[in-house]
Amino acid sequence: MNPDLVDRLAPFRAEALGRGIPAEDVERWIGLARPSATLVTGGDGPVVGRFGGPLLLPADAPDPWFPLLATLDCAALPEETTGLRLPPEGHLLLFGFPEMTYYGGTAGEVVYVPGGTPVEERSVKYPHVFGEEGDGFDATDALAVHEQFPQQELRLAPDISLPHHFLAPSPEPGGETITLPGHPRAWDLAEVWQETYGGVAVDGPLHIGGYAFHECTETDPVTDAAADADEGRRHRGDSAELPAPDEWTLLAQWDIGLTGREGSTLHxxxxxxDLAERRFDRAHVSFFWNP
Incomplete structure (x- = not known):
């Protein structure tokens, strides 16, 4: 990892040591740091995508169910910046809607358009927002949220990320959660990171890679979302098993902040x-809200 990024963690280290957390525990926690890309809507960083349209899809791609949030230029998001093995070219389209799902359902999807693929601008009345013809769906609330979706260029700000969570699933059958293995002071260290995070990390609405978080992070939102994806698979009667939750990673996180969805997050x-194989059909989108 870029040493300059690690140097940003000096306030975290100083605060943790000042609270009497043993140095070996502090350094072990810092060893968990990951690079990430925070995408911002101002500043002078390179443009790497945009919030909103136009919606550009291959002619044979199906109409998306969820609205488009962002289009990202993969070539402008290298692995050393994001910590992710994104495709070296082409575009990632992030679709989603900030609304609760049930039975492990997804709140969005990801579409990858390889570089050089012919695309056309698509006009879509997203069914999740507008409903389907004849279903009697009242779109008033969904439209009020969708109309606030941002429409701006996204610029790159290299960032660094530490865990916000401090609990993990128990390895014992029937167990619930345990302190993050190998980190007996995980609760204290996560608390220090929560309190110093604002002076270390970049403030921006969209994060690519790194650790997932939301307002009430105790367990890893990635493994929680992966468990939801498996619940959804079983609810659909799909017999194809998914990878274990610890084999998943955060692709993107949107800190939403829209009127009516304050304090909510999409992951x-x-x-x-799948990411290494450029396969995005099993990506899962989870919604968290603490209204």
Whole structure:
């Protein structure tokens, strides 16, 4: 990892040591740091995508169910910046809607358009927002949220990320959660990161890679979302098993902040192997809100 990024963690280290957390525990926690890309809507960083349209899809691609949030230029998001093995070219389209789902359902999807693929601008009345013809769906609330979706260029700000969570699933059958293995002071260290995060990390609405978080992070939102994806698979009667939750990673996180969805978050997560294989059909989107 870029040493300059690690140097940003000096306030975290100083605060943790000042609270009497043993140095070996502090350094072990810092060893968990990951690079990430925070995408911002101002500043002088390179443009790497945009919030909103136009919606550009291959002619044979199906109409998306969820609205388009962002289009990202993969070539402008290298692995050393994001910590992710994104495709070296082409575009990632992030679709989603900030609304609760049930039975492990997804709140969005990801579409990858390889470089050089012919595309056309698509006009879509997204069914999740507008409903389907004849279904009697009242779109008033969904439209009020969708009309606030941002429409701006996204610029790159290299960032660094530490875990916000401090609990993990128990390895014992029937167990619930345990302190993050190998980190007996995980709760204290996560608390220090929560309190120093604002002076270390970049403030921006969209994060690519790194650790997932939301307002009430105790367990890893990625493994929670992966468990939801598996619940959804079983609810659909799909017999094809998904990778274990610890084999998934955060693709993107949107800190929403729209009127009516204050304090909510969307996470796009994906199995690491799928990402390496440029397969995005099993990506899962989870929604968190603490209204």
């Amino acid at each position: 796009w997560v994906i199995p690491r192997q």
